[in-house]
Amino acid sequence: MEACNCVEPQWPPDDLLMRYQYISDFFIALAYFSIPLELIYFVKKSSIFPYRWVLVQFGAFIVLCGATHLISLWTFSSHSRTVAVVLTTAKVLTAVVSCATALMLVHIIPDLLSVKTRELFLKKKAAELDREMGLIRTQEETGRHVRMLTHEIRSTLDRHTILNTTLIELGKTLSLEECTLWMPTADGQELELKNALRADPLHVTVSIHHPTIKQVFSSPRAVIISPNSPVCVTRIRLGKYMTGDVVAVRVPLLDQFTNFHFSDWPDRKTRPYALMVLMLPADSARRWHVHELELVEVVADQVAVALSHASILEESTRARDLLMEQNVALEHARQEAETAIRARNDFLAVMNHEMRTPMHAIIALSSLLQETELSPEQRSMVETVLKSSNLLATLINDVLDLSRLEDGSLELDIRQFNLPDVFKEVLNLVKPIASVKRLQVNLTMGPDVPDTAVGDDKRLLQTALNVVGNAVKFTKEGIVNVFVGLERPEYPRDPRQPDFRPTPGDQHFYVRVQVRDTGLGLNPQDIPMLFNKFVQADSTTTRNYGGTGLGLAICKRFVNLMDGHIWIESEGVGKGSIVTFVVKLNVPEPPSHHSIQIAPSSQSSGSGCRDFSGVRVLVTDDNGVNRMVTRGLLIRLGCEVTLASSGRECLQMLSQRSQAFTVLLLDVCMPDMDGYEVAIQINQRLGRRERPLLVALTANTDRQTHEKCLRLGMDGVITKPISLEKMRMVLTELLERGSISEVTQRL
Amino acid sequence: MVSGRGVDEGVFFLFWQGILDDQFTQLQMLQDESTPDFLEEVVTLFFDDSVKLLENLSESLKADPLDYKVVDGHVHQFKGSSSSIGAQRVMQVCITFRHCCDNKDKQGCLDHLAKAKEEFNIVRSKLGKMLKLEKKIVDLGGVLPFMDC
Numbered sequence: 064m065e066a067c068n069c070v071e072p073q074w075p076p077d078d079l080l081m082r083y084q085y086i087s088d089f090f091i092a093l094a095y096f097s098i099p100l101e102l103i104y105f106v107k108k109s110s111i112f113p114y115r116w117v118l119v120q121f122g123a124f125i126v127l128c129g130a131t132h133l134i135s136l137w138t139f140s141s142h143s144r145t146v147a148v149v150l151t152t153a154k155v156l157t158a159v160v161s162c163a164t165a166l167m168l169v170h171i172i173p174d175l176l177s178v179k180t181r182e183l184f185l186k187k188k189a190a191e192l193d194r195e196m197g198l199i200r201t202q203e204e205t206g207r208h209v210r211m212l213t214h215e216i217r218s219t220l221d222r223h224t225i226l227n228t229t230l231i232e233l234g235k236t237l238s239l240e241e242c243t244l245w246m247p248t249a250d251g252q253e254l255e256l257k258n259a260l261r262a263d264p265l266h267v268t269v270s271i272h273h274p275t276i277k278q279v280f281s282s283p284r285a286v287i288i289s290p291n292s293p294v295c296v297t298r299i300r301l302g303k304y305m306t307g308d309v310v311a312v313r314v315p316l317l318d319q320f321t322n323f324h325f326s327d328w329p330d331r332k333t334r335p336y337a338l339m340v341l342m343l344p345a346d347s348a349r350r351w352h353v354h355e356l357e358l359v360e361v362v363a364d365q366v367a368v369a370l371s372h373a374s375i376l377e378e379s380t381r382a383r384d385l386l387m388e389q390n391v392a393l394e395h396a397r398q399e400a401e402t403a404i405r406a407r408n409d410f411l412a413v414m415n416h417e418m419r420t421p422m423h424a425i426i427a428l429s430s431l432l433q434e435t436e437l438s439p440e441q442r443s444m445v446e447t448v449l450k451s452s453n454l455l456a457t458l459i460n461d462v463l464d465l466s467r468l469e470d471g472s473l474e475l476d477i478r479q480f481n482l483p484d485v486f487k488e489v490l491n492l493v494k495p496i497a498s499v500k501r502l503q504v505n506l507t508m509g510p511d512v513p514d515t516a517v518g519d520d521k522r523l524l525q526t527a528l529n530v531v532g533n534a535v536k537f538t539k540e541g542i543v544n545v546f547v548g549l550e551r552p553e554y555p556r557d558p559r560q561p562d563f564r565p566t567p568g569d570q571h572f573y574v575r576v577q578v579r580d581t582g583l584g585l586n587p588q589d590i591p592m593l594f595n596k597f598v599q600a601d602s603t604t605t606r607n608y609g610g611t612g613l614g615l616a617i618c619k620r621f622v623n624l625m626d627g628h629i630w631i632e633s634e635g636v637g638k639g640s641i642v643t644f645v646v647k648l649n650v651p652e653p654p655s656h657h658s659i660q661i662a663p664s665s666q667s668s669g670s671g672c673r674d675f676s677g678v679r680v681l682v683t684d685d686n687g688v689n690r691m692v693t694r695g696l697l698i699r700l701g702c703e704v705t706l707a708s709s710g711r712e713c714l715q716m717l718s719q720r721s722q723a724f725t726v727l728l729l730d731v732c733m734p735d736m737d738g739y740e741v742a743i744q745i746n747q748r749l750g751r752r753e754r755p756l757l758v759a760l761t762a763n764t765d766r767q768t769h770e771k772c773l774r775l776g777m778d779g780v781i782t783k784p785i786s787l788e789k790m791r792m793v794l795t796e797l798l799e800r801g802s803i804s805e806v807t808q809r810l
Numbered sequence: 811m812v813s814g815r816g817v818d819e820g821v822f823f824l825f826w827q828g829i830l831d832d833q834f835t836q837l838q839m840l841q842d843e844s845t846p847d848f849l850e851e852v853v854t855l856f857f858d859d860s861v862k863l864l865e866n867l868s869e870s871l872k873a874d875p876l877d878y879k880v881v882d883g884h885v886h887q888f889k890g891s892s893s894s895i896g897a898q899r900v901m902q903v904c905i906t907f908r909h910c911c912d913n914k915d916k917q918g919c920l921d922h923l924a925k926a927k928e929e930f931n932i933v934r935s936k937l938g939k940m941l942k943l944e945k946k947i948v949d950l951g952g953v954l955p956f957m958d959c
Contacts, residue, residue, distance in 0.1 A: 699840045
């Protein structure tokens with residue numbers, strides 16, 4: 064061997080095998096060099112490749128492998144040591160790198176594999192999401208349908224439109240074969256097919272007690288029912304009786320068959336429901352999805368609401384129509400009434416004048432006739448004519464007044480007047496009749512009754528006169544007391560109308576007038592009717608007492624016009640009665656002081672300017688109180704009074720006294736020696752000229768007593784109790800005329 | 811000083827209730843400066859008298875045999891004085907009392923006696939109180955609201 068430091072290959076270079084190896088190596092090297100290039104190229108292209116380090120490693124490995132193979136090309140012929148060394152180095156490096164790569168790959172390859180798995184997983188997920196998206200879209204679609212449906216339903220208030228629209232839209236949305244609505248019948252025992260999408264409602268009914276229906280009604284959800292149940296009615300198609308899945312849902316109804324009773328929600332069983340049935344087409348394999356069921360439930364609720372609105376609207380429209388009708392009728396009636404009133408007023412106005420004129424003529428001429436020379440027969444006839452015509456005139460006036468009062472056309476004549484005078488006038492008007500009946504009529508005015516007031520004094524007089532007149536009319540014996548005072552809150556109210564509580568104000572006040580009598584009295588049951596027209600307490604009253612029964616009715620209306628109240632109380636028949644009325648009067652403007660002061664003095668001045676000083680009176684009465692009272696009266700009048708407590712004492716005094724008495728007042732009812740005895744004795748002893756004037760005091764008002772007194776030589780009779788005025792008048796007459804006239808005696 | 815017919819407020823209420831009537835007004839009128847105690851005297855006399863009368867009445871109704879004339883006489887007296895005072899209700903009772911005497915109705919008489927006592931007590935207490943009050947007012951220098959009417 065040569066020491067050329069060469070390495071000899073194992074085989075001669077010209078060998079075929081060697082040549083093939085040489086070419087293969089060459090190509091391998093080529094491949095090995097191009098692979099990394101490719102890798103780099105493509106990796107550079109793709110943006111994401113997490114394993115650059117691995118790539119580098121791998122590239123290095125490949126490059127080195129290629130280098131090895133490339134270098135081994137030189138080893139086919141004899142080559143120098145350097146080549147061998149290089150080759151060896153390359154191989155060594157390659158070995159290192161490839162081992163490293165191998166080790167690395169152990170790590171990497173599972174990762175790479177898992178990428179694939181992840182990819183698969185993600186794909187699956189994407190597919191799922193796609194599916195779900197599809198579902199959501201469907202739901203949204205459904206929701207849109209519902210909204211549209213609701214909008215359609217709610218845009219109309221007509222029941223049929225609502226139902227039909229519902230069915231149509233539902234049919235469209237859910238692609239139904241058939242959709243039907245069943246409503247409860249009037250008796251609530253059956254469901255009747257009312258609306259259907261395709262079928263004709265052919266008066267099919269189903270009992271409400273069918274188990275399927277019960278099941279549906281008992282749940283608020285849509286229920287899948289069997290296609291065989293009786294509610295699954297479809298348009299009959301030849302050869303096809305089966306339908307697909309059927310769903311039914313209940314639709315709550317308002318209580319349409321009775322009036323709305325929101326307060327008593329009955330238990331679920333009795334609330335009426337309608338039934339909605341939806342059928343899928345038989346030839347599709349569709350089944351009911353949950354979301355579709357939900358849609359159906361929502362629609363059912365909306366339908367219920369819409370139906371209830373429609374019901375309410377129907378009701379209110381009906382009510383409004385009814386009201387309008389009634390309004391028209393009322394308006395009509397009002398116009399008729401007005402026409403009638405106008406006609407009546409015209410009639411009354413005319414008749415009033417026509418009736419009054421002849422009336423006045425009759426009354427006037429009868430009065431004149433009375434003044435002429437007449438025989439007693441004629442006179443009594445004329446008196447009757449006058450009385451009757453007066454009555455008739457009153458009646459005419461009353462009726463006219465009442466009709467004017469009724470329709471409110473009467474107005475009060477307001478003016479300023481003297482209030483106490485009104486009642487004094489009433490008393491004066493009543494006194495003649497009262498004295499004929501020997502009734503006592505007293506007027507008591509309260510301390511705070513104002514002197515002047517503003518109001519309608521004529522009507523007030525009329526009212527008071529009517530009331531007092533009634534009292535006098537219906538009292539056979541006893542007393543009629545009239546009290547007038549300012550109304551106080553503590554005064555007793557009307558037991559039948561305790562709400563009437565008059566309150567005074569700055570510009571007005573209330574006056575209370577009460578008339579008490581000891582007369583016939585009233586049955587408390589009759590009292591409410593008394594203020595009605597033409598009613599008297601009982602029919603005998605009219606016969607016995609006359610009158611038209613209008614008086615109290617008119618009084619009541621006058622009192623009402625004066626913002627007041629009038630009422631009657633009576634404890635019973637025979638126990639007298641109390642009539643009270645309260646009226647409102649206005650406060651007069653600050654008056655000039657003249658008018659007030661004139662009025663009261665009339666009482667005290669009056670007819671009694673007569674001075675009784677020096678008149679000596681002997682009062683004989685066994686009752687101490689009476690003696691004192693009479694004495695007080697006489698002293699007030701200015702007389703000189705001596706008292707005797709028995710007949711004997713009186714006679715004694717008469718004979719003893721040097722100066723005679725002017726007047727002797729004798730109580731007739733004394734024990735031992737009564738007034739009559741005394742009178743007889745006196746008349747026996749003294750002559751007419753010498754004796755004092757004899758006046759009997761008695762509580763009796765009947766004729767016999769009177770006549771007896773006069774027969775026995777008395778100069779007059781006074782009935783007890785004696786008032787100051789009475790005493791005054793009696794004394795005046797006595798001293799002027801020497802006797803007392805009939806009229807004075809009857810006071 | 812205003813004189814003349816008038817009624818003072820306190821007593822007026824008694825009128826409304828029917829306890830007193832117009833006659834009392836008369837009596838009030840008789841009282842003036844010269845006879846300031848007239849009313850009091852009369853009323854006191856009435857009360858005393860009536861008490862005695864009622865006692866007599868009770869006695870006479872207890873007697874056996876019953877003498878209706880005596881009873882009637884007493885009632886007549888009572889009627890007289892109460893009417894002079896103006897005690898209306900008392901007087902009314904007396905009137906019907908007399909009817910019982912006329913009918914010789916013993917039970918009726920006893921009932922009426924009770925009623926008379928009752929009514930009299932009412933008058934006595936109310937009127938007595940009223941007058942005492944008024945006297946007090948006057949004594950303290952006040953003026954009772956009398957008014958012309």
